Amino acid sequence: MRMLLAFIVLSFAMQSVWSRPVSYPGGITADMNNNGDEHSLLLHYSPTAKYSLGIRSEYRRAGEYLLTSFQLNNLVKRWNKKDSQMNFYIKSGIGYADRNSSRLKDDSSVAIFSGIAGDWESRQYFMAYENRYLEGGSLDDFFMQKVRVGMAPYIADYGALHTWLMVEVEHKPESEDTITLTPLVRFLKDVHKVEAGISSNRDVLFNWTIRF
Template structure:
């Protein structure tokens, strides 16, 4: 049971994460609330190629807590005048039980108008193995200037080997300044709210 909770919380936390590496010297604080778990995640970017973080997750039903350490490594980035493309390797390991861990390959491509991202993740812990794939597409209904409130209309679709059924649901993303809020809803997983602040 503990392992399932841990696996679910890892999935929830990292699915909603956007831009897992900040500017050099930058800190990012995130809070996520879903049907199963709440979590707080902080990461620091010492170098433009990677970020280090700590995650603390609490299961809403059992009340159990799962702290973990995380590393995100930028494999490749391509900047053009109108777009940015990133490829990341993400890993995490349980602080109280090192057999709990995950690794993922994630990528995104973004212009001021369009967004496309994907993630493929393997989660392991206490004998359980889980593989999840997800894609996310988004469009900005208007192009805001620097400092404006920015809005993204997105759709996310994911599938894992435990459920073996694809779920697709709408996501709304808003950000202004260093603050971001993302809200997704699916009848199966209920509301998923993600807050992020970069400083």
């Protein structure tokens, strides 16, 4: 717990050294995620092209609580190559979790979370890894990690509809279903990115990102 707090404080303190853009300078992004674990909306702003600050609202389905948090995303390192790009991020947040449930005991707590993420992308192939640890006092406490690989069946020009076929494997050590597999399709067009899939638990995945 102390180490996690130190990690978050460190990532805030070192943002000027570590950080790289999450979006372009002045860019605003709305990121909505729906899957078997959560329904969430993150609105973030990149003051410079080196980090983003955001407000996240997240409903955790298993714990039946709403987490409203302040989130910082740092792009620690980006490797730009002629035909590919690779990124390493740290994502951290602190907020307030509140449960108002008919099934579980009402409760509330301060919650913090942190995780790392990395991706490699060319115009045809995609790989990504992400993990997250959340400490929510008496409400929740979990670790998850996931890997995603993808391939574009065709290479589209700038401005055209881009399509990706992907598979996501999620690992949740404390869950009943430790491993979840989700085949999905990603579409990119203009400022929109939409992802849709169905997991091996038959949960629907639907993500929508808009960059303003």
